[in-house]
Amino acid sequence: MRTSYLAATLAIFAGLAQAQHDDDTDLPRWAVDKMTPMHDAVSHWVSNTSRNIDGFFGTDDSLHVENGSYLRLSQELEWNDTENFSAESAVRFRLDLPTTKERLRLIIESDPEESQGTLAEQGSNRLRTDQRGTGSTVIGLSRLGRGDKTREWDVGVGAGVKFRLPLDPYARITGERLWQLDESPWQLASYNRASWFNEDGYSVRSKWDLGRPLDEHRHLRFVTNVQWQETVDTLEYSEAVELNQILGRRSVIRYAVVAVGQSASDPRLHDYYLLSHYRRNLHRELLFLDVIPELHFPREQDYEPQWGLTLRLEVLFRGDLVVRR
Template identity: 65%
Template structure:
C-alpha cells in the first residue's frame, strides 16, 4: 500500500487553513476515510481487549487500553540522490489486565534496524535500512513503576520475519527527573538489544528541556549509539525549539551535529531543519513537511538540501465497556 505522491501534494494546500473546525478535508474525502478508519480501529480495540480478556480478567473491557495501528507513507528527496518513497507500519496491542502486564508489538521500523546515527540523520525516512519488506513481532513485559519515581524498565523479545528467521531480545529503561523547583526536566531513554543477524547494540538518549511560554518549548538532546556491526561509538548533539501554532498545528526548529569515535571525535554532519506537523482530520490523519539543510563531511561540508513529505494515519480504539 503506497499513497501516491499526487495525493501528498494535493493535501498541502489544505494544511494551510486556519484552525477553524476539526478537519481540513473535503466532505467526499471524509466519506471515504471514515468507514475504513472506524472499521480498522474497532479491529484494533477488539483484538487487544479479547486477547487481554483471555489472559487477564473481565476488567479488560473497561480499563484504558492504549493499543494503536499507525500507517505512514513518506516521500523523501535529497540533493544529488534519487527520490525515495516508503511505507511504515507500527502496531501496539496493550494487555493491561494480564497478570504480568504485557504489550504486543508489530513494527516494520524497529530502531535497531535504522542504521547508524549518520544514516538516521533527522529520521526523515523511518524505514528498515537493510530490508524494508520484513516485519518484527515481539512481546514486551512492562514495569508498573512510574518513571518519575524510579527507573521504569521493560524486557522484550520476538522475531524478525525474514529468511532465515531473526530472533531478538531487548532491555529498555526510562527515567524522568524534575530539576529542583524550576521548570527544567531531564529525561533518559536507554536500550540494549541483540539481533541474531546483527549482534549487540546499545543506545542512550538524554533530553533536557523547559517551557518558555504557553506555546514554546526548548529542548537539548544528546544521543549515543554503539552497534556491533559497525563497532564504533556514535554521538549527536541537538537543540530544538517547539512551537504550537494553533489547535491542530505545530512547528519544530532544530540544529544538530552527528559524529563518531570516543578517542578522536570526528564530526560527520551538521544540519538545520524545520518540521511542520498538521492534524488534517480529527487526530486521525496527519501531515508532516520537513525541509532540511545538511553540511556532510563526505561532501566537504558543502550545503545539501533534503525534503520529506509524510502522511500518517492513526487507528486507535476508544475506551469502552462490555455490553
C-alpha cells in the same frame, strides 16, 4: 518533471492546511463522508482484534482497560540533491495485550528502535522503508517497570523473536528516569536501552533530554544521543538544540540544529544539519501531514550543502477508538 510534481503536491497540501471548513478538519465534507466509514471499520477491527486476543490470554478486563494497539499507514515523498525524488509507502503496527498478565505485555511491533539504523540515518530519514521491510517485525513479552520515574529508575525487560526466517531471538532491558532540577522549570529525562539480537549482536543506546518551557507555546530542548551497535562497531553520538512551538490547536513545528559524530578514540563530526518539522492534524487526530525541509553539511561531501525535503501523509487507526463524525 519530478520537481514539478513535488511542487504540485506541496501546493495541494498547502491548500488543505489553509482550509477552515470547521474547527477540527481541513477536509471538505465529501472527503469526510468517504473517509469516516472506512476509518471507523478498520479502527474497530484493530480494537476488537487486540482486545479479543488479550481476553483469550488474559482477563475480561481487556474489554475496558486502555489498549495501546495501533495501525499506521503512511505515504512519503522525498526529494534531495543526491537521490532526486522518491516515493515510499509504509505500514507500522503495534499489538498491545495489557491484561495478559499483571505488568506483563505481549507486544508485536513492526518498527522497533533497534531496526532504525545509525544516528545519521535516523536524523536524515535515509533509512528507507523498503530497507526495513517486514523482517524488522518483533513479537515478544515485555515486563513493565513499577517505579515512578520522578523518584527512581523505571526498569523494564523484554524478550522475543524477530519475525523472519530463521527466527531471530532477542532480549532487551530499558531504564528511564526523570528529574526536576530543584525549583527551576528545567527537567532532565534519561532513556537507556541495551539489546541483544542473535543475528545482529549487541547494541546500546542512551538519550538525555534537557528541556524547559519558554512560555505556553514554546519549549526548548537540548538532546544528547549516544549509540553503539555491534554491526557498525563504532560509538556514535549526536547533539541537538530544538525549539518546539505550538502554532495552533492542530499545528506544531520543530526547529532543530544537529551535529552527528562517531568514534571515541578519534572523535570527529561527520554531519551537521538544520531542519524544521511541521506537523498538521488534518482531520480529527486521524489524518496527519508532515513537511520536513532539511539542509545537510556532510563530511563525506566536503561539507557542501545538500538540500532535502520530505512530505508524509499518515492515517492512524487506534485500538482505543473514539468515533468522530
